[in-house]
Amino acid sequence: MHEYTRFFIGGDWVEPAGTGTIDVVSPHTEEVIGRVPEGTDADIDRAVAAARQAFDHGPWPRMTPAERAEVMGRLSAIYAANAQAMSDLVVAEVGTPALFSIFAQATIPQMTLQYYVDLAATYTWEDERPGMQGPVTVVREPVGVVAAIYPWNVPQFTLIMKLAPALLAGCTVVAKPSPETPLDAYLLAEWVKEAGFPDGVVNFVPAGREAGAHLVAHPGVDKVAFTGSTDAGRKIGEVCGRQLKRCTLELGGKSAAIILEDADLATTVEGFKLASLMNNGQACAAQTRILAPRSRYDEVAEALAAMVGGLAVGDPADFGTEIGPLVAKRQQERVEGYIRIGQEEGAKLLVGGLDRPYDRGWYVAPTVFGNVTNDMRIAREEIFGPVLSLIPYDDEDDAVRIANDSEFGLGGSVWTADVDHGIEVARRVRTGSCGVNLYGMDPNTPFGGYKNSGLGRELGPEGLEAYLEHKSIPRPA
Ligand code: NAD
Numbered sequence: 001m002h003e004y005t006r007f008f009i010g011g012d013w014v015e016p017a018g019t020g021t022i023d024v025v026s027p028h029t030e031e032v033i034g035r036v037p038e039g040t041d042a043d044i045d046r047a048v049a050a051a052r053q054a055f056d057h058g059p060w061p062r063m064t065p066a067e068r069a070e071v072m073g074r075l076s077a078i079y080a081a082n083a084q085a086m087s088d089l090v091v092a093e094v095g096t097p098a099l100f101s102i103f104a105q106a107t108i109p110q111m112t113l114q115y116y117v118d119l120a121a122t123y124t125w126e127d128e129r130p131g132m133q134g135p136v137t138v139v140r141e142p143v144g145v146v147a148a149i150y151p152w153n154v155p156q157f158t159l160i161m162k163l164a165p166a167l168l169a170g171c172t173v174v175a176k177p178s179p180e181t182p183l184d185a186y187l188l189a190e191w192v193k194e195a196g197f198p199d200g201v202v203n204f205v206p207a208g209r210e211a212g213a214h215l216v217a218h219p220g221v222d223k224v225a226f227t228g229s230t231d232a233g234r235k236i237g238e239v240c241g242r243q244l245k246r247c248t249l250e251l252g253g254k255s256a257a258i259i260l261e262d263a264d265l266a267t268t269v270e271g272f273k274l275a276s277l278m279n280n281g282q283a284c285a286a287q288t289r290i291l292a293p294r295s296r297y298d299e300v301a302e303a304l305a306a307m308v309g310g311l312a313v314g315d316p317a318d319f320g321t322e323i324g325p326l327v328a329k330r331q332q333e334r335v336e337g338y339i340r341i342g343q344e345e346g347a348k349l350l351v352g353g354l355d356r357p358y359d360r361g362w363y364v365a366p367t368v369f370g371n372v373t374n375d376m377r378i379a380r381e382e383i384f385g386p387v388l389s390l391i392p393y394d395d396e397d398d399a400v401r402i403a404n405d406s407e408f409g410l411g412g413s414v415w416t417a418d419v420d421h422g423i424e425v426a427r428r429v430r431t432g433s434c435g436v437n438l439y440g441m442d443p444n445t446p447f448g449g450y451k452n453s454g455l456g457r458e459l460g461p462e463g464l465e466a467y468l469e470h471k472s473i474p475r476p477a
Contacts, residue, residue, distance in 0.1 A: 002034035002089075004182075007043055007206075008189035010050035011199030017042035022179045022206060027095035027325040028315055028361045034093075036182045039207030041214045044174070047203040048220040051145045051172040054200030061142050061170035069120035072167055075195035076117055079110040086156060086187055088317075093181045094152060095316045095324040095362070096279050104279065105184075108443070109156040112459065115443035116164035123461060134477035140468040142170030143246055144222025147215045149236075151228045152180035152327055153282040153384075156188070158250070161447075161458040162225040163202065169467035171223070174203045176215055180327055182206035213239075222246065223467065227284075230382075230408075230452050237455065248456035248466050250284070251449060252382040253410030256403035257287035257439075258425060259300060260396070260416040267437075268415040269303045272388075273322065275413055275439035277311070277366065280324050281386035282331070284453075285411030287439055289372075289379055291399050294392045301370045301390055305350040308366045308388065313357045323386055325361040332362040335385030342369045342378040347389070374402050382408070400428045409450025413439045432457070 002024070006013040016037035024034035037043075055061055060068065079086070083106040090105035091098050126139040146166045150158040159175055166173050177185040185204050192202045205211070209232065216224050216236050223246035226236050233251040240247040257275060259268055276287045292300040316324030326332045339354055352367025364385055372379050372389040379389045393399040403412060412434035416422040422436035432448045433441070441447050446457040456466055 001032070002183050002186070004036045004186050007037065007039065007047070007204060008186075008193070009043070009047045009203045009205070010053075011193070011197070014046070016040070017046070022182060024093055024180070024183055025328070026092060027327055028317070030360060030362075034183045036186065036206050038179070039176070039205035039211045041211055043205050044207070044211050044215045044218065047174045047205045048145065048215070048218050050200035050203050051174050052220045054198060055142070055145050055172040058172070058198050058200060060172060060198050060201045063170070065120040065123070065125055065168060068168055068170065069117045071195060071197055072113065072164065073117045075191055075197075076110060076113045078191045078194055079113060082191070083107055083110055086184060089184045089187055090156065090181070091316050093183055094155070094279070094282075094327055097316050097321045097324050098319050099321075100278060101316075104154060105156055109160040112157070112160045112443040113164045116168045116464065119461065119464065120168055123464065131474045134475050137473040139471050139473065140169075141471055143467050143469055144171060145220055146171045146173045146467065147218070147221045147224045148173055148175040149212050149215065149224065149226045149228065150175075150177065152178040153279060153284070155181040155184050158227040159185070159188070161463065165458075165464040166225070166467045167201070169464060171467050172201045174205065174215060174221070176212050177204065177206045179206065179208050216240065217243070225466070226250065233454065246466075248448075248458065249454040250447075250458060251452060251454040252408060253284045253286070253449065253453050254289060254380065254382055254406050254408045255285055255287045255411035255413070255431065256289040256291050256406070256429070257413045257415060258291045258399045258403055259293065259296070260414065260422070260425070261293050261295065262417040263415040264417060265296075265299060265303050269307045271415065271438060272304070272307065273311070275435070276388055277308075277323065277386050280326060282327060282384050285433070285439065285441070287411065287413050288383065288388055289374075289403070290388055290390045291393050291402055292390060293399075294394055297392045301350055304368050304388070304390060308368050308386075309351040311366050313363060313366065323366050325363045326385055327362070329362055331384065332364055335364045335383055335387060338378055338381070338383045338385070338387060339364075339367055342372075342376070342387070342389075345376045345378065347372045347376060347378060350390070352387070374405055380406065396425065400425065404430045407452045410453035411439060413437075
């Protein structure tokens with residue numbers, strides 16, 4: 001049992017203002033495995049005040065990027081030395097299979113942190129340009145106090161994508177973890193303290209959406225960095241728009257994997273284990289619409305059903321597990337609801353369905369629907385579970401049209417024997433990323449969404465820009 005009674009605010013562990021608590025429940029055993037205080041508006045106010053004080057009067061924004069990178073480098077080293085402990089915690093909270101967790105829930109977040117540590121030395125922090133009246137110095141300054149609000153599915157990665165560039169820029173941060181995943185945030189807070197950040201630079205308040213909304217609207221916050229659902233993103237964007245507050249929004253997706261005529265089916269379908277079913281299908285960029293040429297439809301349907309039907313479903317802590325439970329009962333019910341909708345819409349159940357693999361734990365059978373048309377709800381709405389829709393297409397133009405016929409534009413992939421041609425097809429897909437023969441994200445390349453998948457980019461130098469204001473200082477020649 002992981003039990004915490006205080007918040008990390010202003011560089012110290014402080015008593016909560018309220019008496020509410022959040023129980024963290026294991027998706028595998030349904031038992032309570034942790035308890036933390038639930039943040040209230042008053043706790044948010046205190047955290048914003050600490051971050052404000054640290055930004056307006058503390059050393060952090062006034063230090064050089066190299067000095068900040070040194071402190072961040074200490075955090076990165078602690079993280080690297082303890083990545084397994086972080087991974088284990090996220091396995092317990094989220095139900096992520098252990099093998100994927102060490103990679104996505106700990107190692108990649110640490111690599112992302114280290115990427116920004118290293119970027120300090122090569123990034124152009126200021127430059128000199130010839131102006132009409134004389135030289136102009138263009139400087140980059142931190143945007144201010146950042147509210148980092150993030151979801152439960154990849155809590156460390158979605159937080160570090162915000163925290164690392166914000167800190168390097170010189171911002172101070174109030175992080176609000178989801179109620180499902182506060183424990184990994186506590187571990188990170190301990191490491192932040194150990195690394196020796198100045199007081200108030202990083203603050204954590206786990207809380208629900210009401211306190212989250214209070215944080216977004218708080219006049220002491222200069223920028224909101226949000227990852228979560230499109231519905232919540234829209235509300236947050238409205239508030240930020242009214243206040244002209246900077247915001248980046250990383251939202252939902254319904255990404256398409258286009259299998260071209262010449263694709264090697266065995267490696268393609270194997271690739272979907274990660275691209276489509278990572279984190280038990282609870283991934284914003286999961287390739288859940290599988291587009292197959294009509295000429296190879298039967299072959300693809302058979303191979304896909306065999307792969308998904310053969311997945312090892314079970315205890316996420318077991319390194320042999322490929323699919324674990326969903327994060328919460330509510331999520332299990334939501335996904336089962338979509339399986340029902342698929343059946344009612346007339347899609348053909350190829351494998352999986354409503355029979356639960358286990359009585360205990362929030363498991364759903366990995367499921368594939370065939371004969372799906374792109375107007376069905378299972379092809380249009382984000383399910384956020386291990387449910388794939390197989391959609392036949394006539395020719396390449398038709399495949400690109402179907403891929404782009406979505407309110408979302410987050411990820412995508414093209415599977416082919418001809419990589420150059422795959423890149424040509426990927427260029428036609430209107431999404432923030434589109435892989436060829438894989439789907440992945442890298443710390444040094446931008447990630448984000450077109451259309452209803454969001455606004456702005458995280459990762460890479462582009463992700464740092466989102467925490468900087470550019471200021472021009474002209475002077476006479
Ligand atoms: P959610 O939108 O319900 O919650 C996300 C976070 O925002 C939580 O911390 C929640 O407490 C908070 N929140 C919710 N409403 C808020 C509001 N009005 N004001 C302030 N805070 C608010 O999403 P979820 O169910 O936790 O996560 C799943 C969603 O996240 C999916 O839609 C998924 O696609 C998306 N996601 C997107 C990305 C990406 O990078 N594009 C990555 C991971 C997850």
